[in-house]
Amino acid sequence: MNITIIAGARPNFMKIAPIIEAIEKKIRLGFDLHYRLVHTGQHYDNNLSDTFFKELDIPFPDINLNVKSGTQAEQTAAIMIEFEKELEQNTCDLVLVVGDVTSTMACTIVAKKEGIKVAHVEAGIRSGDMTMPEEINRIVTDSLTDLFFTTSIHANENLKRLGIPDNQIFFVGNVMIDTLLKHSSRLNPPKIWKELNLQKRKYFVLTLHRPSNVDEEEQFVTLLNLITSLTKDFHIIFPAHPRTRKILETLNFNFKNLHFISPLGYLEFNYLVKNALGVLTDSGGITEEATVMNVPCITLRDTTERPETCAIGTNILVGNNPEKIDEAFKTLFSGHWKQGQIPELWDGQSAERIVNHLIEIFKLK
Secondary structure: OEEEEEEOOHHHHHHHHHHHHHHHHHHHOOOOOEEEEEEOOOOOOHHHOHHHHHHOOOOOOOEEOOOOOOOHHHHHHHHHHHHHHHHHHOOOOEEEEEOOOHHHHHHHHHHHHOOOEEEEEOOOOOOOOOOOHHHHHHHHHHHHOOEEEEOOHHHHHHHHHOOOOHHHEEEOOOHHHHHHHHHHHHOOOOHHHHHOOOOOOOEEEEEOOOHHHHOOHHHHHHHHHHHHHHOOOOEEEEEOOHHHHHHHOOOOOOOOOEEEEOOOOHHHHHHHHHHOOEEEEOOHHHHHHHHHOOOOEEEOOOOOOOOHHHHOOOEEEOOOOHHHHHHHHHHHHOOOOOOOOOOOOOOOOHHHHHHHHHHHHOOOO
16 A cells, blocks of 8 residues: 655644654554655745654655745645646555645645545644634545544544544544654753753743734734733743744834744754743644643634643633733733643554554555
């Protein structure tokens, strides 16, 4: 059986790493499994791409489609054109996509038009917010997918409401947590740790990249002003996405406790998260990692596609509502943040379950 695995952007790398490891284990046991790793090049900054392959022990891609940036339509079209060529030259039995980035949707469309089955890892998650490009990617991908590998019961229920048969849905847990647990002992401090003499639970980590938070300059500065005023002069470390960095460079501000740094590798970033007093983010994946590391997480969004991080994890939603943000900081500094629990099957074995299901479904020996 030949599987083509798609990686396009930073969140994908953490998800494909344990899947590839699980496949390689089965290959060593003699199973008729082969894979080809396709990097679309959707993220092309070295810190967002190549570094992850080295840190997470992922084999370098068999091909990089080098699509790089562009508008949503330009990037989607470029990925589809290049991936169609890839499939014509390298046929496969299954295309495996992960997450909800543009590459996920674009490669799914191409695969189905070529008559190839698609497996979607992290299927079924929904925020209900159609202003998010990722939500559109999820809906399109799941409308075409053949095999749905899910992270939660919530995702299962979303798929069932769409009429997806039970025998196509596989609750396997969270592959991103497989990666976190595997590498937890290897986390290491970035340069900023020594430069600012950071101490455990004495600083915050901030990430922002959603258009609703960063595209409108006045809103962006207002949000940063609010956050810096509520953090009691604690350092705030902000690894800025390249897109966000461009916006920051056009703004005139001076926040003495807010430190913009270049994007970090996986091991350094999660070291910062693990030892922070709290995380402020508009990213979905970071809420999952914070929950497993039991770090308070304030999500600057009104909706989440990962409700389990709020229901039983360490995450709360505040949007950009000043009152909710203020209340969150009061709770955090008072020491009364909720005690989170780890969601079901987020145990480091998700990728193994996926590969075992594939072996059973395709009757591999």
